[in-house]
Amino acid sequence: MTRSALFAAAASAWAAGAAWAQTGAPTDGAIHFQEPATQIMRDIVAFHDNWLLPIIVAVSVFVLALLLYVVVRFNRRANPTPRKFTHNMTVEVIWTVVPVAILVVIASQSFPLIIREEQIPPSEYTLKVTGNSWFWNYEYPDLGVNITASRLPDEDVEARNAGNPDAEHRARRLLSATEPLLVPVGANVRVLITSNDVIHAWAVPAFGVKEDAIQGRVNDTWFNVDREGVFYGQCSELCGKDHAFMPIEVHAVSRAEFEQWVLAQGGTLPSAQPAEPATEAAPAPTR
Ligand SMILES: [Cu+2]
Structure with a gap:
């Protein structure tokens, strides 16, 4: 199933048959972007669908999983006497480096896009x-x-x-x-x-x-x-x-x-x- 097919399925489940945004106008019940009419907008949509959204979903799911793990594993009943340490070098390095790496990945895709938006070609x-x-x-x-x-x-x-x-x-x-x-x-x-x-x-x-x-x-x-x-x-x-x-x-x-x-x-x-x-x-x- 392609990503856009997934989107379409999600859209119809979400809005019960609402129209996919197909025009240059806001559409009742539609989600996602309006249908692009320039290459730049097509690239913006691709950047959103192929990079930003999957990364955001992965980060959200990971954080949710961590929260659930902590709730289950370290609640008062399961863990009556908590340990008192305050630093963990390994964890601190990971939670600094990984977000930076994620931002670098996003920038590698979004910066070239911004540059193309800002560089005005010879115009008629x-x-x-x-x-x-x-x-x-x-x-x-x-x-x-x-x-x-x-x-x-x-x-x-x-x-x-x-x-x-x-x-x-x-x-x-x-x-x-x-x-x-x-x-x-x-x-x-x-x-x-x-x-x-x-x-x-x-x-x-x-x-x-x-x-x-x-x-x-x-x-x-x-x-x-x-x-x-x-x-x-x-x-x-x-x-x-x-x-x-x-x-x-x-x-x-x-x-x-x-x-x-x-x-x-x-x-x-x-x-x-x-x-x-x-x-x-x-x-x-x-x-
Ligand atoms: Cu105004």
């Missing part, structure tokens, strides 16, 4: 995200696109869903935004993140992205989304009374659809300058 697009109390501002500075995304009011959620059979594009209460942010599939997008007022954090779980938006400074991160879809996130830094009401709605779309959207927003495409169409169709730079 730059997206600037600005946190405001309490909405987001999105800008593609090179394309001349600038939009504001607030929480979609409940009435509008219902209105948007009326007569919309497309399950994935259903509006979701507290998660949908007045304006979705579009990103092109298969392109490296560098993200600059800042704030106009207090500290916010821009987070999209399916992308493996979570970055603080801090007034007066610019943080950066990146993503390369590998499938079309609708992805949600939320402000992830307590930022005031409407912290819970500044959702993030990202639509990953084909390049053609993205370019159409840029034009519809009054922006310009880099290819609108006198470049040959061939350059326009060039594939995304590989990481």
Whole structure:
């Protein structure tokens, strides 16, 4: 039985048939991560499933076994006259060295992952995200696109869903935004993140992205989304009374659809300058 099969079995036992998280949105009754949409997030999930979780389970089971052993073997009845020694060199060396070794094993897997998250590859697009109390501002500075995304009011959620059979594009209460942010599939997008007022954090779980938006400074991160879809996130830094009401709605779309959207927003495409169409169709730079 593979690990993911074990997980699936545990999930259905736990939640009695609850849905496995298959979308870029939180799902009722689901456990585990949302379905990844970037290689980084896939690696984060693999790190969690293959390394962190087994290690945590082993440590917890071992500590539980020790506790039970002590309870049974050294209770007052089984061990009426306890010995009075206070040091044991061997045991002390072991309980120092073994945890350090465990941390080194974890670091050997997590540090390379962090480095890949932090090293921004050559990027085709730059997206600037600005946190405001309490909405987001999105800008593609090179394309001349600038939009504001607030929480979609409940009435509008219902209105948007009326007569919309497309399950994935259903509006979701507290998660949908007045304006979705579009990103092109298969392109490296560098993200600059800042704030106009207090500290916010821009987070999209399916992308493996979570970055603080801090007034007066610019943080950066990146993503390369590998499938079309609708992805949600939320402000992830307590930022005031409407912290819970500044959702993030990202639509990953084909390049053609993205370019159409840029034009519809009054922006310009880099290819609108006198470049040959061939350059326009060039594939995304590989990481
Ligand atoms: Cu916020």
